[in-house]
Amino acid sequence: MGLEIVTESSSQNANVVADSLRSWNPNAVAEVITFRGQTTIVVPRELLRGAAERCRDDQNLKFDLLSDTTCVDRYPAEPRFELNYQLVSISRRDRVSLRVRVSGDDPVVDSLVPVWPGANWQEREVFDLFGIRFTGHTDLRRILLPDDFEGYPLRRDFPVEGFRDVPSTGELFRKSSTP
Amino acid sequence: MTTTVETAVGSTKTMVLNMGPQHPATHGVLRILLELDGETVVKAIPDLGYLHTGIEKSCEDKTYSQAITLTDRMDYLNPLGNNLVYCLAVEKLLGLEAPKRAQYIRVMMAELQRISSHLVWLGTHAIDLGAMSVFLYCFREREDILKIFEMFAGQRMMTSYIRIGGVALDPPAGWRQPVERFLKMMPSRVDEYETLLTENRIWMARTQGVGYISPEDAVAWSMTGPMLRAAGVAYDIRKAFPYSSYEEFDFNVVTRTESDCYARYLVRVGEIRESLKIVKQAFDKITDDGPIKAEAPGIIPPQREKMKTEMEALIYHFKIFTEGFSPAPGEAYVAVESPRGELGCFIASDGSPKPLRAHFRSPSYNNLQALPKLVEGQLISDVIACIGTTDIVLGEVDR
Numbered sequence: 001m002g003l004e005i006v007t008e009s010s011s012q013n014a015n016v017v018a019d020s021l022r023s024w025n026p027n028a029v030a031e032v033i034t035f036r037g038q039t040t041i042v043v044p045r046e047l048l049r050g051a052a053e054r055c056r057d058d059q060n061l062k063f064d065l066l067s068d069t070t071c072v073d074r075y076p077a078e079p080r081f082e083l084n085y086q087l088v089s090i091s092r093r094d095r096v097s098l099r100v101r102v103s104g105d106d107p108v109v110d111s112l113v114p115v116w117p118g119a120n121w122q123e124r125e126v127f128d129l130f131g132i133r134f135t136g137h138t139d140l141r142r143i144l145l146p147d148d149f150e151g152y153p154l155r156r157d158f159p160v161e162g163f164r165d166v167p168s169t170g171e172l173f174r175k176s177s178t179p
Numbered sequence: 180m181t182t183t184v185e186t187a188v189g190s191t192k193t194m195v196l197n198m199g200p201q202h203p204a205t206h207g208v209l210r211i212l213l214e215l216d217g218e219t220v221v222k223a224i225p226d227l228g229y230l231h232t233g234i235e236k237s238c239e240d241k242t243y244s245q246a247i248t249l250t251d252r253m254d255y256l257n258p259l260g261n262n263l264v265y266c267l268a269v270e271k272l273l274g275l276e277a278p279k280r281a282q283y284i285r286v287m288m289a290e291l292q293r294i295s296s297h298l299v300w301l302g303t304h305a306i307d308l309g310a311m312s313v314f315l316y317c318f319r320e321r322e323d324i325l326k327i328f329e330m331f332a333g334q335r336m337m338t339s340y341i342r343i344g345g346v347a348l349d350p351p352a353g354w355r356q357p358v359e360r361f362l363k364m365m366p367s368r369v370d371e372y373e374t375l376l377t378e379n380r381i382w383m384a385r386t387q388g389v390g391y392i393s394p395e396d397a398v399a400w401s402m403t404g405p406m407l408r409a410a411g412v413a414y415d416i417r418k419a420f421p422y423s424s425y426e427e428f429d430f431n432v433v434t435r436t437e438s439d440c441y442a443r444y445l446v447r448v449g450e451i452r453e454s455l456k457i458v459k460q461a462f463d464k465i466t467d468d469g470p471i472k473a474e475a476p477g478i479i480p481p482q483r484e485k486m487k488t489e490m491e492a493l494i495y496h497f498k499i500f501t502e503g504f505s506p507a508p509g510e511a512y513v514a515v516e517s518p519r520g521e522l523g524c525f526i527a528s529d530g531s532p533k534p535l536r537a538h539f540r541s542p543s544y545n546n547l548q549a550l551p552k553l554v555e556g557q558l559i560s561d562v563i564a565c566i567g568t569t570d571i572v573l574g575e576v577d578r
Binding site: 074088 | 228231233235236237239240274396398399400401402403412509510511512514523525529535538540545548578
């Protein structure tokens with residue numbers, strides 16, 4: 001698999017991916033975004049897992065590697081969360097990005113673990129830092145932060161310095177100087 | 180963290196052993212819960228986050244140029260690679276390209292960094308498996324590379340040498356001598372390491388057939404880099420999606436098919452040799468003069484002479500360092516081949532001078548999640564070999 005070495009750079013063909021997804025389900029492509037030569041296909045939330053399976057199994061696409069999963073929080077806009085999946089086809093030397101928009105009231109998405117087991121920790125990271133729940137994930141626990149951590153620090157409404165009661169300097173002084 | 184391993188109640192068959200977080204073979208602070216049946220590993224659960232410093236969150240509070248210094252501190256064995264991927268992502272967002280000379284300097288530095296990272300890996304992996312002397316030799320050669328970095332950037336490790344639109348400084352006077360000396364000396368040194376290890380019977384016994392993963396599984400588990408290439412999948416981003424003029428360089432992608440710890444060792448040693456070839460070519464391509472930064476007023480700080488004589492340049496200089504620059508709204512994902520695999524950077528801009536989101540796809544994080552697959556069913560001593568061969572840098576795993 002993919003043993004031949006291809007030297008020429010890949011040609012990103014947005015239409016191939018979008019057409020394949022459309023032929024699978026006419027509603028599968030909500031939007032195709034091309035920015036600086038990179039293609040992002042926006043998929044409705046309900047169809048994400050099916051679209052991912054299609055990207056992996058279609059012989060013209062063969063996106064076999066899920067290289068990255070990440071989230072962008074556009075607070076206070078709604079739907080505030082954007083999940084971005086970076087797919088790579090090793091044999092075709094191609095890349096595409098899938099995107100799902102998720103609202104802040106109901107941050108739930110289908111997990112891609114059944115499609116690519118490697119999505120496991122990637123989704124756990126997004127769950128840990130953004131609080132998005134993935135249905136069908138077998139082991140959805142915090143991964144980088146301690147289990148008893150409260151809140152989701154990478155959300156835009158979480159302050160950089162964290163939620164904590166900073167004692168005034170006078171209080172600190174009294175504490176340290178008590179015998 | 181209160182991770183528990185579920186064992187049969189009252190069972191005396193298996194025991195749970197806590198390995199780490201302070202274990203010399205975990206290369207940082209990684210904790211692994213091992214369920215053991217005698218000496219055989221039944222289940223392994225990695226537990227991470229001990230080095231989590233919230234670098235991605237901090238990036239959101241810095242301007243685009245300020246965040247470069249944070250990237251150095253993620254993968255501390257590959258700071259130049261981190262600078263590179265971050266700068267490429269910001270350049271993509273801006274639609275900017277570094278001049279050729281800067282690209283060649285970047286390639287040379289990135290490949291020297293790859294060699295130094297592989298040397299640290301080889302030394303520490305060998306010391307984990309009981310070969311003490313290789314460590315000393317590897318660090319001797321790494322010292323030469325760090326001296327070259329010091330010459331170029333003024334820093335040995337956290338260089339921040341690669342900047343948006345180019346590199347920070349012109350190569351210093353007399354830079355060719357140490358690089359040439361290094362290129363001349365290094366091939367025989369790699370031979371030396373191979374004499375010590377490749378045919379060494381203890382080394383072979385400890386690594387051959389240990390930590391197997393099938394190529395299909397490796398791809399499905401998002402593995403990249405030498406781990407994937409040792410499984411026979413020739414996925415190297417320098418060839419697949421060339422960046423920074425890698426398409427002009429002549430080198431091979433080293434692959435093996437055994438997919439065990441020994442194959443990964445051979446792949447990495449082979450990569451040191453290939454990287455030397457690239458450094459040699461970049462060395463020849465770098466001209467003595469030429470621009471090291473792109474021309475982009477308002478984004479790239481102007482040259483010193485211009486700033487002192489032209490009013491516009493002075494204004495740009497002031498604006499860049501007070502409020503920064505604002506790329507157009509959009510997202511960019513760029514990946515480079517780090518010594519550990521696909522190092523990616525995703526940046527989203529909302530049109531303000533600070534990134535809306537900067538995310539780093541770290542190769543060791545993704546490689547590490549397949550560790551249970553490598554070690555289950557193996558002996559506890561093989562766990563050490565498997566962690567070593569995964570080549571994790573916890574600073575990058577936890578970010």
